Amino acid sequence: MQNRRKFIKNVSLISLGGILAGKSDLANASTLSTFSVNAGKKIGLQIYSLGRELFEDIPGGLKRISQMGYSTLELAGYRDGKINDIEMSDFRKMADDAGLKIISSHLNPPMREYTSSNKGEIADFWKRAADDHAKIGVTYIVQPGQPSTRSTEEVSLVCEVFNEAGRIAKANGLIFGYHNHDMEFARVIPGGTEMIFGRRAFGRNMPENIEVIYDGFLRQTDPELVIFELDVYWTVMGQNDPVEYMQKYPDRIKLLHIKDRAVLGQSGMMNFENIFIQAYKNDIQDYFVELERLPVGTQFEGVKKCVDYLLEAPFVK
Numbered sequence: 538m539q540n541r542r543k544f545i546k547n548v549s550l551i552s553l554g555g556i557l558a559g560k561s562d563l564a565n566a567s568t569l570s571t572f573s574v575n576a577g578k579k580i581g582l583q584i585y586s587l588g589r590e591l592f593e594d595i596p597g598g599l600k601r602i603s604q605m606g607y608s609t610l611e612l613a614g615y616r617d618g619k620i621n622d623i624e625m626s627d628f629r630k631m632a633d634d635a636g637l638k639i640i641s642s643h644l645n646p647p648m649r650e651y652t653s654s655n656k657g658e659i660a661d662f663w664k665r666a667a668d669d670h671a672k673i674g675v676t677y678i679v680q681p682g683q684p685s686t687r688s689t690e691e692v693s694l695v696c697e698v699f700n701e702a703g704r705i706a707k708a709n710g711l712i713f714g715y716h717n718h719d720m721e722f723a724r725v726i727p728g729g730t731e732m733i734f735g736r737r738a739f740g741r742n743m744p745e746n747i748e749v750i751y752d753g754f755l756r757q758t759d760p761e762l763v764i765f766e767l768d769v770y771w772t773v774m775g776q777n778d779p780v781e782y783m784q785k786y787p788d789r790i791k792l793l794h795i796k797d798r799a800v801l802g803q804s805g806m807m808n809f810e811n812i813f814i815q816a817y818k819n820d821i822q823d824y825f826v827e828l829e830r831l832p833v834g835t836q837f838e839g840v841k842k843c844v845d846y847l848l849e850a851p852f853v854k
């Protein structure tokens with residue numbers, strides 16, 4: 538008890554800077570090692586943002602990320618129990634050493650076309666993946682790739698597969714999620730042969746039961762088994778408002794990808810203030826910065842500019 542009280546006292550002293558800066562999230566003392574850097578902000582990074590640069594020196598790279606002010610990670614590149622060529626347990630250890638917590642991981646089954654005959658094979662993939670990820674203690678396993686969805690029927694089949702992946706994840710103590718790009722905001726019709734995007738969907742000859750694919754995913758997946766990681770940039774690219782989706786589905790959208798065309802805040806096409814206001818209203822606990830390949834400079838430089846944007850943003854708590 539004495540030790541705990543002493544610990545809290547020390548944390549309080551270190552947190553003083555945060556109090557003076559008007560930060561109230563002092564319960565988040567686990568980020569003590571990076572506290573002075575990020576003033577208590579819990580900012581995550583999707584490691585895809587660094588591309589090959591991270592794998593040139595993983596321990597050094599992870600330490601740089603931590604020093605920049607990131608405190609959590611979402612993995613990418615899972616295959617056969619490894620992240621690229623690195624054993625997952627080794628990756629976890631290197632993240633621990635850098636003071637970074639792995640919350641989530643992106644992974645896709647090897648097939649894009651789901652049929653009633655390959656459902657078993659897809660389930661086998663998720664069983665192995667869930668087992669591998671449970672061992673390194675992540676919370677979420679997230680599918681970022683859109684399977685084939687050319688008709689209402691294909692959307693329903695995909696939802697069955699997602700629900701099964703969710704059951705497998707849950708049996709391993711994990712949560713299954715789905716991450717969108719832009720084409721999930723295309724629409725499909727019963728018996729359709731293609732996704733219908735943009736203004737074409739409002740043509741005069743479209744049936745009444747035309748549905749946005751993403752809405753079909755939300756409607757037909759079990760809320761107990763499947764959560765959604767909303768990529769706010771791709772939602773905008775899909776001609777939709779991420780805030781509207783967060784307002785409509787507060788119990789389904791549990792994670793965010795905070796992303797812009799390039800470095801956060803530079804394009805002017807993303808209203809991050811409104812996005813963060815709604816995220817706090819929804820009590821979203823985790824989000825991950827994502828950055829595509831930059832035409833100039835290194836990915837590390839870009840990732841640093843992104844975290845600086847969030848650290849300086851008054852609307853990010």
Ligand code: MG
Pocket residue numbers: 716768794796827
């Ligand atoms: Mg994304």
